Amino acid sequence: MAQLELIHISKSFNEMTAVQDFNLAVEAGEFISFLGPSGCGKTTTLRMVAGFEIPTSGVIQLDGMDLTPLPPNRRNMGMVFQSYALFPNMTAAQNVGYGLRVAGKPRVEIEQRVIEMLDLIQMHDFAERYPNQLSGGQQQRLALARALAIKPRVLLLDEPLSALDAKIRLELRQEIRRIQRQLGITTIYVTHDQEEALSLSDRIVIMRRGVIEQVGTPQQIYNFPASDFVAEFVGHINLLPVEVVQADAGVVRLGSQVVRAGQFGHLNGRPVRLAVRPEELKAGSVEGANNLTGMIESVTYLGAIVRIRVDVDGQLVSLDMFNERSLEIPVVGQPFHVNFPVEACWLTNGVKN
Amino acid sequence: MKKKNNPWAIFWAVLAMLYFFVPMLGTFIFSLRMKRGVLSFLAYQSVLSDANFLRSFRYSATMGVVTVIVSVVLLLPSVYWIYIKAPKMKPVMEIISILPFVIPVIVLVFGLIRTFGRPPFQLTLSSFGTDVLIAAGYVIISMPYMYRAIDVGMRSMDVRTLTEAAQNLGSNWFQVLTLVILPNLRIAILSGALICFATVMGELILGDFLVRPALGSYMAGVGRSKAYEPAALAIISYGLTWLCLGLIQYFSRGRSQQQLTGR
Incomplete structure (x- = not known):
């Protein structure tokens, strides 16, 4: 049985619906990310799990027990906030020990646990520092240790890395995953950063306007997006208007060039678009694959990747090439051939699959 | 900031300081002249040895402490609650908090006496009842300061x-x-x-009209009947206020290490 279950959760603030009919079962030890643009309801959902917001309807269960009526201080969930929220009047050690102190645990036990936690985040040398004497990354690690010190049943992270700079963010991301694996703690991670979600999660919940768009593993989300929104929100994608030539075989026309799609549903009257990720496209022509010919419109050199946009009969098609030292960067205005396998693309008519 | 000091700025600063300090200096010198022909602290001796002074000083100091405690107990949870649960109430609270500046104390004191001096309360019948009333009055008078202070403190952290x-x-x-x-x-x-505390120590009208031995009333009484002692008292009360200000400065600077925000 799932450890944490959100059953038909809805939340409205006055007239506005923030979350609508949210259903999710989280297995013990699982790392789940809520991913979506701002205002999609991901933080509200997390706050309902923590007990800071009360669902307008629905039930939240932990190990089969209804959590909904419990106040936040009796839910035993560890939460990490975007703004760290360390207590400025307490040292690092006191911050970590706070949860045990208010629980009335004996002094020896608190001290022991604090040492254990500071070791876990490799900050034992900073025990006597105050939060303002620590860097942002150290503060957030401390906040993580503080949340874990109470041995929470679920760890909740609300955009914990958003306030940090890129390099620290990457380091801390790996550290969070390491600690989560080491402790095997069920974790919900809220983020608007797709890279974080893809790299950390066992499963990702994509949300939009308070509704779940898709739940799946990072690979499922990326390779088999359930909607155009998911496809566009996670990673880059070409969504090219096409004309249907043969609906039952998935044959379409892009401008004057014929393309065969690997995956297509029932194509009713709505306009159809061809979806393909830029990294699936290769330069040159290959027999048996979809081949397109066009003119290079722009070239963007991004270091590891070179992003090329090709004008194919008036449609701009993006393709990503990996950088190599020997790579000859194509020149704008030149004719250019691209190919992609039939299985790499699919047809969409904007209706959720 | 390397710009040379504007001579006009210095001029106005000096003028303002003169305006402020010359009368004080005059008062101070005057307070030393009780004994004809020599400068002495006789007036201070006279004041400090007056049993009434000590009594009223003790009374006002006690009231000051009571006021502080009641204010904190009353305002801290209220302001906190507004920050957490009812941020929309903040403008209302701001207006309420400056009402004591707008409503003259004399109006307040008559209101208090008329309301609570009559049945069913009849608080003015006993000295304890009157003390309760006067403390309540002090809490209201000093509310703007306490409210501001707590509000500023809360603003500096992510409550x-x-x-x-x-x-x-x-x-x-x-x-x-x-x-x-x-x-x-x-x-x-x-x-x-x-x-x-400083406000309560200098308050005159509440103590006067509720007939309690407050320091303000005592100072006013002395001012009516004596010459040199009021000057000495004025200097003492200045000193007290400045001590309070100095303490504020000291604590807010010396401990700034720990006054951190949660951000």
Whole structure:
């Protein structure tokens, strides 16, 4: 049985619906990310799990027990906030020990646990520092240790890395995953950063306007997006208007060039678009694959990747090439051939699959 | 900031200082002239040995402490509650908090006497009842200062998130207030308390009309009947106020290390 279950959760603030009919079962030890643009309801959902917001309807269960009526201080969930929220009047050690102190645990036990936690985040040398004497990354690690010190049943992270700079963010991301694996703690991670979600999660919940768009593993989300929104929100994608030539075989026309799609549903009257990720496209022509010919419109050199946009009969098609030292960067205005396998693309008519 | 000081700025600064300090200096010198022909601290001796002075000083100091405690107990949870649960009430609270500036104390004191001096309260019948009334009056008069101080303190930290963090770790409301919010507001509350205290020590009208031995009333009485002692008293009360200000400065600077925000 799932450890944490959100059953038909809805939340409205006055007239506005923030979350609508949210259903999710989280297995013990699982790392789940809520991913979506701002205002999609991901933080509200997390706050309902923590007990800071009360669902307008629905039930939240932990190990089969209804959590909904419990106040936040009796839910035993560890939460990490975007703004760290360390207590400025307490040292690092006191911050970590706070949860045990208010629980009335004996002094020896608190001290022991604090040492254990500071070791876990490799900050034992900073025990006597105050939060303002620590860097942002150290503060957030401390906040993580503080949340874990109470041995929470679920760890909740609300955009914990958003306030940090890129390099620290990457380091801390790996550290969070390491600690989560080491402790095997069920974790919900809220983020608007797709890279974080893809790299950390066992499963990702994509949300939009308070509704779940898709739940799946990072690979499922990326390779088999359930909607155009998911496809566009996670990673880059070409969504090219096409004309249907043969609906039952998935044959379409892009401008004057014929393309065969690997995956297509029932194509009713709505306009159809061809979806393909830029990294699936290769330069040159290959027999048996979809081949397109066009003119290079722009070239963007991004270091590891070179992003090329090709004008194919008036449609701009993006393709990503990996950088190599020997790579000859194509020149704008030149004719250019691209190919992609039939299985790499699919047809969409904007209706959720 | 390397710009040379504007001579006009210095001129006005000196003028303002003269305006402020010359009368004080005059008062001080005058207070030393009780004994004809020599400068002495006789007036101070006379004041400090007056049993009435000590009595009223003690009374006002006690009232000051009571006022501070009641103000904190009353305002801290209220302001906190507004920050957490009813941020929309903030403008209303701001207006309420400056009412004591707008309504003259004389109106307040008559209102208090008329309302609470009559049945069913009849608080003015006993000295304890009157003390309750006067303390309540002081709390109202000093509310703007205390409210501002607490408000500024709360503004400098992320009250809501700190509260949520504390709750999340298992604290109840009382623990949140006493272990997290209050310690981080210590300096704000301390400075509010000192202003409160100074206000009560110098307050005249409440003590006068409720006929309690407040320091303000005593000073006014002495001013009517004596010549040199009031000057000495004025200097003493100045000194007291300045001491309070100095303490505020000291505490808000010396401990700034710990006055951190949760951000």
